[in-house]
Amino acid sequence: SQQGEEDPQALSIQEGENATMNCSYKTSINNLQWYRQNSGRGLVHLILIRSNEREKHSGRLRVTLDTSKKSSSLLITASRAADTASYFCATDEGDDKIIFGKGTRLHILP
Amino acid sequence: DAGITQSPRHKVTETGTPVTLRCHQTENHRYMYWYRQDPGHGLRLIHYSYGVKDTDKGEVSDGYSVSRSKTEDFLLTLESATSSQTSVYFCAISVSDATDTQYFGPGTRLTVL
Secondary structure, eight states: OOOOEEEOSEEEEETTSOEEEEEEOSSOOSEEEEEEEOTTSOOEEEEEEETTOSEEEETTEEEEEETTTTEEEEEEOSOOGGGOEEEEEEEEETTTEEEEOOOEEEEEEO | OTTEEEEOSEEEEOTTOOEEEEEEESSOOSEEEEEEEETTTEEEEEEEEEETTEEEEOTTOTTEEEEEEETTEEEEEESSOOGGGOEEEEEEEESSSTTSOEEEOOOEEEEEO
């Protein structure tokens, strides 16, 4: 089944720096979503970007989508300790479900 | 959290025993999902439902069954638990159409000995 694949698998950066993670997928999509998961918790929705959009912002988050390259990126600016989490992209599959990638583990160093 | 609860939150059971996990929502959303999360595999879809008595299989449905007799409850049953089903199980709902934003429950940590 189609699945987004995040890159890198893990990322450590200093607090205050920007963090960028990428997602690649295999077939055409209608939308792509990014979720965050803090340790031991359920996933929390961050942003949904539709196939006819190229960029979307939410606070310190910026998501881009390049449908020609079948890829998306999530940028977190001015990172904070609270941004330490796993980040997942998800793509729609058919009309009735979405498929998650394996995630990027982000660690913000003090 | 869109009013999603899961029960139990933690369970330890033995191989071969039946186990039922419950997902409850308070807002009557149509779409509900069961995922399992394992290290190195991310979230994998087990079963999903698009209405009362309407369910379908996901990516890793073998060994699992589901039921949805009421809009607000979606049950996941392991008929005969195996150690490979040790995992964290998450329930989710979609508030509009099935491929839109999903809201997740807090998860159930299941250990099969």
